[in-house]
Amino acid sequence: MSIPPPPQMAWGHPHHAPPRPAPVNGLAISALVLGVLCFLPAVGLVLGLVALGQIKRRGERGKGLAVGGAVLSSLGLVLWATALATGGASAFWDGFREGVDGESTAYALTTGQCFDAPGGSLEGITYDIEQVPCAGEHDGEVFASFDLPGGAYPGDDEITRSADDRCYALDSDYAMDAWALPADVDVYYLTPTRQSWRLGDREVTCLFGNTDEHGTLTGSLRNDETTLDADQVAYLKADAVLDAALESEPGAGYAEDDLSGHRAWAGRVADAVAERAGLLRDRTWPAAARRPVADLADRLDRAGAEWRRAADAPDADTFYEHCGKGYDLIDPAGAVTARKALGLATTPPSYEDTGDAGGDGGGMEV
Helix, strand or coil, X not given: CCCCCCCCCCCCCCCCCCCCCCCECHHHHHHHHHHHHCCCHHHHHHHHHHHHHHHHHHXXXXXXHHHHHHHHHXXXXXXXXXXXXXXXXXXXXXXXXXXXXXXXXXXXXXXXXXXXXXXXXXXXXXXXXXXXXXXXXXXXXXXXXXXXCCCCCXXXXXXXXXXXXXXXXXXXXXXXXXXXXXXXXXXXXXXXXXXXXXXXXXXXXXXXXECCCCCCEECCXXXXXXXXXXXXXXXXHHHHHHHHHHCCCCCCCCCCCCHHHHHHHHHHHHXXXXXXXXXXXXXXXXXXXXXXXXXXXXXXXXXXXXXXXXXXXXXXXXXXXXXXXXXXXXXXXXXXXXXXXXXCCCCCCCXXXXXXXXXXXXXXXX
């Protein structure tokens, strides 16, 4: 007689699962969170009391959470009442409002202010700055600001291009005498980020900073009508007329590529040289400056004649011949004596490493 094999067994789930635990009351959790954060304490207290009633009726869990939230919210109400009585809540709200408006942040910078940036860097993204006196060491000095047009966010590249063009064009309004700027100073700027743009930020802040990432500035770089005397301002305004004409040189680098464009430019320079000489002669200068300024005006007359010949040149070689002589006659060294007599800086700036725009400045986003 054969013996039947034992029955086989298989792993599986039991036929009857154990009872599920009662759910935790959601209001109890919310009450505890509001109580811990001390935010809207009255709401936290009400939620805690309502949660206790629901837990009792529904058999839910979370009584400890509801009690804890109600107790902490009650303490929060006491703290808020004390703050209102002592003025602390008003101070808190004022601080919050100042943060939204930009106080103590990068948005609060105004022309003439000096500041330190987090980590001392004027590159990357920053959220706040510390205003400091310009007399001591600092990371940057604001010289101008402007708003970008509204609309959709134009993109990082477009914002950088706009900031670069406008800030380099505005620096001479704040620092009229480029000779007075240290060689290690360049233009930087603060620009909106995509996130701050959504909040209505359109401002670009132009500033001076050290070309060395770890370097600083000392003393204000401002030299305009607020810091210079009338004679110095008059001289620098005459100087700016010629600078503007020289900067209008055609994009094509060689006269052979665009002779007509270069001839037109030479004509603009000739006009500017004549205007500068006229402005220098029309003013009555201090006694010590009269002879040096008169000599400079005579030198400009000779320069203007060469630039006029360049403007009338029949070919590129003739253009270069007279253009070169014209440049020699407006060489900055020829203005040193007049500048010294007027109390202006006497060391011409060097642009060898900085390019036409004045440098390789950069910017921060805020």
